[in-house]
Amino acid sequence: MSFSALGLADELVRAVTELGYTTPTPIQQQGIPAVLAGGDLMAGAQTGTGKTAGFVLPILQRLISVPIPEGRGKIRVLVLVPTRELAAQVEESVRDYGKHTRITSLAMFGGVSINPQIYAMRKRVDILVSTPGRLLDHVGQKTVDLSGVETLVLDEADRMLDMGFIRDIRKVLALLPKKRQNLLFSATFSDEIKELADGILTNPALIEVARRNATAELISQKVYTVDRDQKRQLLAHLIKENNWHQVLVFTRTKHGANRLAEQLDKEGITSMAIHGNKSQGARTRALSEFKSGTLQVLVATDIAARGIDISELPHVVNYELPNVPEDYVHRIGRTGRAGSEGEAISLVCVDELKLLADIERKIKREIPAETVPGFAWDPKAKPEPILNGRNGPRQGGGRPGQGNGGRSGQGGRQGQGQGRGSAKPQGQGQSRPAAKPAAAKPHGAKPVASAHAGNKAEPNGNVITPPREVNGNVAPPRQQRGSRNVPALLGGHRSGGRHH
Numbered sequence: 011m012s013f014s015a016l017g018l019a020d021e022l023v024r025a026v027t028e029l030g031y032t033t034p035t036p037i038q039q040q041g042i043p044a045v046l047a048g049g050d051l052m053a054g055a056q057t058g059t060g061k062t063a064g065f066v067l068p069i070l071q072r073l074i075s076v077p078i079p080e081g082r083g084k085i086r087v088l089v090l091v092p093t094r095e096l097a098a099q100v101e102e103s104v105r106d107y108g109k110h111t112r113i114t115s116l117a118m119f120g121g122v123s124i125n126p127q128i129y130a131m132r133k134r135v136d137i138l139v140s141t142p143g144r145l146l147d148h149v150g151q152k153t154v155d156l157s158g159v160e161t162l163v164l165d166e167a168d169r170m171l172d173m174g175f176i177r178d179i180r181k182v183l184a185l186l187p188k189k190r191q192n193l194l195f196s197a198t199f200s201d202e203i204k205e206l207a208d209g210i211l212t213n214p215a216l217i218e219v220a221r222r223n224a225t226a227e228l229i230s231q232k233v234y235t236v237d238r239d240q241k242r243q244l245l246a247h248l249i250k251e252n253n254w255h256q257v258l259v260f261t262r263t264k265h266g267a268n269r270l271a272e273q274l275d276k277e278g279i280t281s282m283a284i285h286g287n288k289s290q291g292a293r294t295r296a297l298s299e300f301k302s303g304t305l306q307v308l309v310a311t312d313i314a315a316r317g318i319d320i321s322e323l324p325h326v327v328n329y330e331l332p333n334v335p336e337d338y339v340h341r342i343g344r345t346g347r348a349g350s351e352g353e354a355i356s357l358v359c360v361d362e363l364k365l366l367a368d369i370e371r372k373i374k375r376e377i378p379a380e381t382v383p384g385f386a387w388d389p390k391a392k393p394e395p396i397l398n399g400r401n402g403p404r405q406g407g408g409r410p411g412q413g414n415g416g417r418s419g420q421g422g423r424q425g426q427g428q429g430r431g432s433a434k435p436q437g438q439g440q441s442r443p444a445a446k447p448a449a450a451k452p453h454g455a456k457p458v459a460s461a462h463a464g465n466k467a468e469p470n471g472n473v474i475t476p477p478r479e480v481n482g483n484v485a486p487p488r489q490q491r492g493s494r495n496v497p498a499l500l501g502g503h504r505s506g507g508r509h510h
């Protein structure tokens with residue numbers, strides 16, 4: 011199947027061809043005709059599936075199929091996204107895909123002066139890509155007019171809810187014309203999402219694409235068992251020995267990310283940390299240097315990494331396992347994308363065996379465990395509780411997780427540097443032992459020498475436009491989501507229509 015067979019105009023086909031796309035991805039094959047038909051859509055798709063082109067291309071097609079008004083006109087398409095990075099990225103895609111059309115777009119987010127955006131809104135903006143908070147700031151200042159919106163896209167709707175944007179979304183919905191096309195994209199579907207979808211969508215077309223990560227055969231996953239206090243040395247050893255470049259490393263806390271980046275840097279491995287407490291300038295710089303290949307290691311927290319298209323990375327390292335198994339899936343999904351091979355390494359100490367068992371249960375497979383010579387661990391060491399936000403700055407009652415698109419859900423969730431007190435013992439006192447995790451097999455663990463000298467440069471070399479959103483509001487603590495995977499949800503839709 012080709013893009014032109016999907017009914018897209020020559021100028022759109024030309025743009026994607028110039029970007030090197032030859033075949034539409036599954037979400038594009040299904041989504042483009044559905045959006046062109048004009049109805050509502052509910053799609054289960056994650057970043058990395060090509061979902062952005064899946065909605066942007068048919069939206070552009072619909073916009074260019076009627077005469078584009080001269081003069082200022084009104085916003086015709088509103089794309090709501092959870093983070094500044096995603097806003098910048100989606101709007102960049104709009105420009106890329108629409109480069110041979112006269113359609114105009116704007117990314118709107120906080121963390122930067124509102125004035126240039128106000129100025130930009132004086133010209134014609136056909137497609138506005140915005141985070142909810144900054145959009146409402148503009149609404150408050152009457153610098154945006156949403157009365158002409160024909161199509162609303164909620165991109166990464168699950169993340170928006172996680173980050174506490176539901177009230178903002180509802181406020182925005184109230185400002186839109188009742189008659190419009192609605193497209194909702196989400197990777198997972200909690201009851202909250204289903205409720206939102208029920209309230210917005212009318213007879214939506216339902217599309218599911220395979221959860222990229224759950225079946226990512228191309229990702230080689232491995233656990234290196236290691237003592238808690240040897241992790242940093244092991245990481246430095248692996249990076250140097252194997253000559254790794256473009257390594258995305260995940261830590262559990264912002265403070266941990268800072269410290270690790272500093273330490274690696276001192277050892278001659280160029281590293282920067284990216285998380286919600288970093289200034290926007292620092293985040294933008296870290297990202298672009300990482301993408302261009304001048305920065306060897308980017309150390310990130312889970313939330314900071316979301317919505318950022320750092321794709322086709324050769325190496326992702328879990329320096330610390332996440333508390334939520336689903337985050338493991340998100341993390342490793344950063345590698346091995348779009349046909350390229352990737353490697354996901356987890357450095358696991360005794361404290362994390364319970365987390366590892368949870369992850370293996372989630373992905374329904376055991377991750378092979380090895381020890382690296384010189385880094386033998388003591389599997390009988392006494393597990394210590396994992397302190398969420400150990401040594402991290404206390405943020406008593408203030409503004410947890412500011413920065414990542416605003417009403418960040420970092421507060422209270424996975425220990426992104428919040429409050430020292432939330433000690434959460436892991437890997438001890440479990441009613442059943444850590445479910446035979448691979449890492450609990452020290453005797454069978456195979457020593458490895460310097461494995462995998464993977465050394466791929468990132469092929470697409472995208473540069474992220476400066477992301478800019480901060481809204482100061484405090485997100486409610488993220489609940490453990492009753493996320494269900496998309497097929498389950500869609501099954502429910504098909505059979506019953508309404509959600510529970």
Ligand code: AMP
Nearest residue numbers: 031033034035057058059060061062063
């Ligand atoms: P997305 O899921 O929209 O974030 O897209 C993930 C990546 O896939 C982006 O870097 C896109 O440029 C790329 N991409 C999207 N569609 C295609 C396609 N049909 N062929 C090749 N690459 C694509």
